[in-house]
Amino acid sequence: MQRLRSFLKNLSIQRKISIAILVTCCTALATASAAIFFTQLLTFRQSFTRDLRATGQMLGDNTTASITFKDNQGAEKILGAVRAKPFIIRASLDLPDTSEFAAFPSTPLSTLPQMPPEDGIHFQGGYLALNQAVVLAGERIATLRLLCDYQTEYAHSLRLYSAILIVVLLISVLLALALSSRLQRRISAPILQLARTAQSIAEKKDYSLRAPKLSEDEVGRLSEAFNEMLSKIQTDDQSLRDANLSLEREIEERKRTQEKIEQLHKELMLTSRLAGMAEVATGVLHNVGNVLNSVNVSAGVLGERLSHSCSSSLAKLCVLLDSHRADLGSFLTNDPKGRRVPEFLSQLSVALEEERAHIASETQSLVKNIEHIKEIVAMQQNYAKVAGVIEDLPPASLIDDAMRLNSGAFIRHGVQVQREFPEVPLVRVDKHKVLQILVNLFRNAKYAMDATGRPDKVLTLGLERNGNGRIKVVVRDNGIGIPPENLTRIFSHGFTTRTDGHGFGLHTGALAAKEMGGSLQAFSEGPGTGATFILELPIASPPEQESSAP
Template sequence: MLTRLDACLSEPLRQGSPVELSRGRLLVGILGMLLLFNLLALFFYVGRSPDPLRTGVVQFTCLVIFLATLWRLRRASSIRVPAWILSFLVTAAISVESWKAGTQAVAVNTMAMLVPMLTVYLLGVRWGLFFTLLAAANMGLVHPYLFPPPGGLALNLFSALFVLCGWLVSWMFLASRDEADAALEQALRTLRESEEQLVSLVDSTDDPVCSLDTVGRILTLNQAGAELCRQLFGGEPLPGTSLFDALSPGQRALWKERAQRTLAGERVRVQQGLTLEGRPRVMDINLNPILGADRRPVGMTLFGRDITALKEAEARLGETHRNLLDVSRHAGMAEVANGILHNVGNTLNSVNVSAGLLAQRLRNLRVSGLTRASEMLREHAQDLGAFFSRDPRGQQLPQYLELLSRHLSEEKEGLLAETQMLDQNVEHIKAVVAMQQAHARVTGMVEQVSVPQLLDDALRLHAASFERVGIQVRTDYAARLPLVMVDRYKLLQIVINLLSNARHALLNSHRPDKHLSLRVERSPGDRLRIQVADNGVGILPENLPRIFTQGFTTKEDGHGFGLHISALSAEELGGTLLCMSAGPGQGATFTIELPVNGGEPRN
């Protein structure tokens, strides 16, 4: 109902003080009721009246005046003139009706109480007294003079007194309401002062601060935010306009999606890369919901902070930390290599001794005597019986062969023992090497890594090439991401390879709005999902199953190793590397999923 009443008021009246707004609503309501009664009189009373023509003219004239007064309210900045017209019409109508009827009952009708109640509220105490005195004078003096009542003036005078009492009561009510209005005005003034202090405090900060309504229109914007908008968009947005209108279509859709997540109750934090005054900057932007009395979002706040210096300091600190890790790793590798060389060297000494003994004992084997014995047997193959019975050499040959076989058996046992010792030493060397290989596969310098920071490092390596060819980079990192136990260098190499492939896909697409996005979020199963998406040339559906196959490539100068090695590295980190594409010209999205606490690496 209030909405329909407000629709009949002008914008200044709707935006005015609460008191003026309530007066305007009352005025519209009374005019509406009078119009209704006027229409009923035109349709049902004029034809039955003693003088239809005069009654119809009067009713039509009133109808025109009421409609004109409503029309005036749609364009007036104050209700003063319409209220005065209405008060005059009501007072005149009551008086004229009493003269027309000419009876005391009509003259003292309770309708006269409308005059003080209506006029005091709409016009104030003085004008209310003026119209009340007119109604009371008509009731107590004019009407009895024109139409002397048969029962005397008492009833007329008492009725006039009651009308004046009605004005007095209305005055008291108005005075008490004015007191309340003064208290309300003081409260509003205090609220405005507090608001001005808050605005001054917000303006004093160097960080951009902005408040938005539920559809993204600007409510407040501090000086730092206005300056940032001037640098980005070439002008300061006006209050009431949408903050997202100046963005490109892709950025506008992205920020509207983030705004919807914020209005759903989520606190959204993103790091946005910008170019201000020709220099790359990094802004940390927080979107927080503004909750109403029923704990439902009624808007949102946007806080920005330039963290370029912090990012550079973090990069330098991270580089120093990685250098220390490299030095530590090389020192550990040297120590491990020294231990391996020491163990293998000692074992090689034993191997050399065993090999020397084997060579010496093999040289000392009495194989030549066995050869001579076989030659003698071959020479006397025709008369072996005579050779063994009469020839002295034949008679000694069996005893010689017995001694020779005993000697060869002893040498065999010795050689087998020495060979077993040599085999044990070789197995020891193999065990030392295998143990080192196993340690090299498992450890791989696993450390706690902040994935957003690692992605920023990878982007920094490609920043110049991206900017040179006009590729817009977007990052969307979920809030409160955990650290991941992973081999930093393997993961960095995977991301760098994916960024390089995305750059080639965007260069070959010839699109004017080249953009690349990196997204990090938690996924089910205590895992972390990293997505690298572009709007480049896309991938044919028949090529998707072979994209990670060794040697497969669609580049003219490609070798087909990068994605294959990246997929293998992801498996070694305990994760997976997947690819999705809607087809040619639709871009591609590569997804890396890693265990948060570090998975069991795969060989």
């Protein structure tokens, strides 16, 4: 069935129309012929029995005289008229005493079935028997019995009807084929012309061609609509060609613009990186400056101590003793000043010991401050050396490093830092970029809290897992907050709310987080409610290993 559908689907329109007409006609003729055929078969039995009864009635009427006058030969001649009906194989007349009065043929056939005694029509196998009373003046004088070969007659009629039906169908098919050939040409000619026009347009790409309108029927309207479509396509094609040329020029212009944008982006990234490095350097300088203040204080204290040192009193004592070198014993025992020398030496030793301890303490403080400066500079140099290198690092140490670069500013502005650092996996990042992001976030938080004027400035730093292969670094302040309309703008390049801001920090931080496979987000419930920034960084191990870890 599928092959037949495929075969019919790929036929030409001419063959399809011819087949449709032929199948329709043949189906109608076959249906009508079959109806007539089966009607004849169904009425054959009725017509056969009716004909047999009429024959029996005629024979019965004609044999009454022969029966009355006991004329056997005359009765047999009358019964011999059944020769005109070959299907009647025997006719006989039986008297009321059941004796046979006359028969045709006169010799009974041994192969015939036994006739039933009752009157009427009787079917016996392939035979039909008729028992009919012969009546004269209301009295039954004999019984006419006719035996017919019903099966043979039925088969003969069936063959006759079949032959007629086949002949009629053949003639009808030939006539339908001839008519369909002429009709399909009239129907398919406009369609084929339309198809040839469409194929020519497809091959030549010439939309100026038009299909001829050969009629006013649906095909004619189709041709008219096809021509209108061609006109529109021709107009649209020309417009498309013009637009294509314009688009090509625009694409070239956009390519040049894109190249300029990429160049500007590279310059912007370089500027942003330098700005980030400047912020880090600023933090370093702030911390170094704070430590240098301590160094300066310690140096001042040492200078003041040295300028007021008790060592000058010791020098004066040496001069005094040297002046009494000749009578030193008498001077120490008899002279009032000499007797006070031992007490003075005791007091001087105590004072010199206190002075030495104080100078040692200030010297140790000075050394520590100088070491602190060296650590700050070394940390900055270390970050500068590894810029662009991806490493697996503990996020808590990254936060602590950024805090050390801002610790002086936090102390100076009275910012209290709270840490919430649970155990979390290592993160895979460029620590120089993370340092720039965190330093910028800490500085922004400090400015936001300064703007409130509140004394309880609290910066909360936390670490969390987000369950998606990332670690959250949470930076939360109780500063002035962020208006809702600015939450979607603060990461835009050049956007800032500070008069001395440049708008690079958050934009660069968001780009840097994205480059590392993370993200930077901001949250705030509005002005006066503080702000929370969440820096998400990728976990060093794959998520599958992370989830399977106990």
